[in-house]
Amino acid sequence: xxxxxxxxxxxxxxxxxxxxxxxxxxxxxxxxxxxxxxxxxxxxxxxxxxxxxxxxxxxxxxxxxxxxxxxxxxxxxxxxxxxxxxxxxxxxxxxxxxxxxxxxxxxxxxxxxxxxxxxxxxxxxxxxxxxxxxxxxxxxxxxxxxxxxxxxxxxxxxxxxxxxxxxxxxxxxxxxxxxxxxxxxxxxxxxxxxxxxxxxxxxxxxxxxxxxxxxxxxxxxxxxxxxxxxxxxxxxxxxxxxxxxxxxxxxxxxxxxxxxxxxxxxxxxxxxxxxxxxxxxxxxxxxxxxxxxxxxxxxxxxxxxxxxxx
Ligand SMILES: [Fe+2]
Numbered sequence: 001x002x003x004x005x006x007x008x009x010x011x012x013x014x015x016x017x018x019x020x021x022x023x024x025x026x027x028x029x030x031x032x033x034x035x036x037x038x039x040x041x042x043x044x045x046x047x048x049x050x051x052x053x054x055x056x057x058x059x060x061x062x063x064x065x066x067x068x069x070x071x072x073x074x075x076x077x078x079x080x081x082x083x084x085x086x087x088x089x090x091x092x093x094x095x096x097x098x099x100x101x102x103x104x105x106x107x108x109x110x111x112x113x114x115x116x117x118x119x120x121x122x123x124x125x126x127x128x129x130x131x132x133x134x135x136x137x138x139x140x141x142x143x144x145x146x147x148x149x150x151x152x153x154x155x156x157x158x159x160x161x162x163x164x165x166x167x168x169x170x171x172x173x174x175x176x177x178x179x180x181x182x183x184x185x186x187x188x189x190x191x192x193x194x195x196x197x198x199x200x201x202x203x204x205x206x207x208x209x210x211x212x213x214x215x216x217x218x219x220x221x222x223x224x225x226x227x228x229x230x231x232x233x234x235x236x237x238x239x240x241x242x243x244x245x246x247x248x249x250x251x252x253x254x255x256x257x258x259x260x261x262x263x264x265x266x267x268x269x270x271x272x273x274x275x276x277x278x279x280x281x282x283x284x285x286x287x288x289x290x291x292x293x294x295x296x297x298x299x300x301x302x303x304x305x306x307x308x309x310x
Contacts, residue, residue, distance in 0.1 A: 045156025092184025100290035118171030142289030167207025
């Protein structure tokens with residue numbers, strides 16, 4: 001990227017300041033959901049105890065169509081035990097592999113729900129796929145805040161900045177809080193590589209450029225990932241790494257890999273992947289801010305499955 005990237009410069013300065021002064025760094029707890037390989041985080045400002053919850057998971061059993069809250073309850077227990085006040089529920093994007101627990105957590109803990117402005121595009125694409133009626137607003141109004149590149153949000157006394165990192169989906173955002181970047185589905189652990197780019201609206205070249213933008217942050221930036229699947233030779237789950245580790249060793253995007261090489265690799269690999277098991281319920285609910293479709297006249301909410309459409 002040759003054009004001046006002032007948002008990236010601001011993010012870089014923020015990370016540098018937080019590396020110098022410990023009080024500018026957030027406290028972070030990761031919650032791993034083994035059923036969907038998702039990591040949700042509770043991120044808080046130690047000075048004010050204000051917290052943000054990222055990419056929460058509502059448990060959903062596909063066979064029975066039953067939801068439950070045990071993953072969300074673990075988060076609530078942590079928030080209570082540490083006497084945190086929740087200011088934000090943040091989605092790095094509209095997930096295709098799990099249903100968000102944000103509405104449930106908002107009801108229990110308060111806080112606003114935020115996502116990238118690209119959700120409007122995602123709502124349009126999937127609103128059509130699911131033949132959602134005119135009652136389904138495709139304007140992002142199901143969320144309290146739509147983030148743009150360079151936006152900041154209040155989290156106690158911590159500095160924050162949001163980067164638009166499309167490619168996996170058009171709505172992907174990275175949330176940088178102090179020296180910690182929550183990178184959603186862009187990169188995974190260095191030994192696993194990167195996220196797929198073949199969902200509707202995805203683009204491998206765009207994903208490469210987004211990742212390289214994140215890897216232009218200072219080497220010591222802490223990166224927190226949204227998923228982990230282990231990797232050949234690694235038997236434990238992991239979700240924290242650094243810019244330096246990614247640049248030196250990410251099997252897909254380490255320094256020296258060109259966009260052309262990445263796109264060829266990513267497209268070839270994506271062609272072998274099947275759709276995530278929970279894509280239909282997840283997308284349908286997550287584009288509504290995690291709310292189930294309105295119940296029908298018998299009081300039951302239904303999840304639709306488009307046949308031969310995806
Ligand atoms: Fe995703």
